[in-house]
Amino acid sequence: MNYRHSFHAGNFADLVKHALVLWLLKERQARTGALGPVAVLDTHAGAGLYDLSGDAVRSREAEAGVARLMT
Numbered sequence: 084m085n086y087r088h089s090f091h092a093g094n095f096a097d098l099v100k101h102a103l104v105l106w107l108l109k110e111r112q113a114r115t116g117a118l119g120p121v122a123v124l125d126t127h128a129g130a131g132l133y134d135l136s137g138d139a140v141r142s143r144e145a146e147a148g149v150a151r152l153m154t
Contacts, residue, residue, distance in 0.1 A: 087138065088129045088130070088133070089130070089133055089134075089137060089138040089139060090138045090139060090141060090142045090144070091139070091142060091144050092133035092135060092138075092139050092144075092145060093133065093135050093139060093144065093145030093148045093149035093150070094142075094144035094145060094147065094148040094149075095144075095147055095148045096148075097148060097149070098148050098149060098152070104123075108121055108123070135149070135150070
């Protein structure tokens with residue numbers, strides 16, 4: 084399988100994943116009574132910053148994902 088995230092960055096699945104991670108972290112903080120910042124180590128983070136005017140334009144997946152939130 085040949086997968087390059089730069090073609091899929093910002094798509095709907097990315098938004099769902101990030102929303103779920105944020106929700107899980109907030110729930111954990113609420114249940115444990117933790118205050119302050121939380122450190123997270125993402126072992127599959129990739130580049131961390133993607134140019135949505137590059138490879139992502141070819142797949143157009145970001146148009147149905149993050150671009151809808153930014154408009």
